[in-house]
Amino acid sequence: MQDFIEILGIRISRNGRAGALALARGFLYSSGQYKIFTPNPEFLVRAQKDAYFKTILNSANLNVCDGFGLYLASLGKLKRIPGVDFMLDICRAAADNNVGIFLLGGVGGVVKNTATELSKQIPSLKICGYDSGPTIQESAANPNALVLNESENQNLITKINSSGAKILFVAFGMGKQEKWIYENLAKMPNVKIAMGVGGSFDYLSGTVQRAPCFMRKIGLEWLYRVIVQPKRLDRIINAILVFPYLVIKNKLK
Incomplete structure (x- = not known):
């Protein structure tokens, strides 16, 4: 059973990086589909005003601590796992097991550049496809609803299903990516793991420089x-x- 700490009503895994990766590896070979999210303080602040988002975060099979503020709020009981680093860990595990991934999200050519950089860093990684995704907005009138073109979305889902990918990384930004995964994962039965990765594509593609170590x-x-x-x-x-x-x-x- 997974050990967690609850902060502002959101359950965050106490697993460190190695333990979290072991769980993710297990997801690949277990029945069902699994959601991995990377909450930071911004997520938890938003969840206090967005009940749907809060429900979605707590539906995750693994919430890793991506944020120094969560570490401090837990009085050091949580171990911080930056989302971009954990994404790379999962990519390396996928390469080791010949498991295909799909990259979804990013603005402009970011997703293509991310695929290129990942191929350089992990040459054996099987990238089944990538797509910037449909234009997604959150409804001001109904925060539970994502506003998108249903035809575009269905075409995207068909593309992902046809790719054979078992791991899906989604970079639509906080809120949008988690809601999209929650609402669409069941439509992609071949996908075992869907992970919200926020700005990870920006870092991996070199679009945004990470802070010094x-x-x-x-x-x-x-x-x-x-x-x-x-x-x-x-x-x-x-x-x-x-x-x-x-x-x-x-x-x-």
């Missing part, structure tokens, strides 16, 4: 992001101000 280790990746991506400031505020406030408020209840 020393900054990641001491939890200052957010500061680097503010410097190189100032448009993310509102999201960073959620992570470094709103999230701690909600955690403290919850503990004082």
Whole structure:
């Protein structure tokens, strides 16, 4: 049975990187389909206002701790696993077992460049296909609903099913990717694992530079992001101000 810690009503796995990867390997050879999400403080802040998103996060078979703030909120009981690093771990495991992957999401040529870079890093990786995906919006009137072209979506699902991929990485951004996986995974019976990977394609393709290793280790990746991506400031505020406030408020209840 998987051990987890609950923070603001979201269950986060206590597994470290090796343990989480062992679970993912097991998913490949078990019956059923499996969802892997990578919550960070922004996810949990949003989940307090979006009940559907909260339900989806808790439906995951594995929620790994992607965020220094979650590590701090757990008082060090959680082990941080950056989503992009865990994606690479799963890709290496897929290559070792001749399991095919499909890359979905990204803007412009990002997904194609991601496929190219992954092939360079892991030459034996079987990339069955890639697609930037349909245009997806979240309805302002109904936050539960994803607004997309159903014909485009069905064509995409057919493409994924025809590819033979067993692992699907989805990079539509927080909220959209988890909701899309939740609503569409059952339509892709060959897919064993679907993982929301957020900005991982941006990092892997070289579109966005990751923070230096020393900054990641001491939890200052957010500061680097503010410097190189100032448009993310509102999201960073959620992570470094709103999230701690909600955690403290919850503990004082």
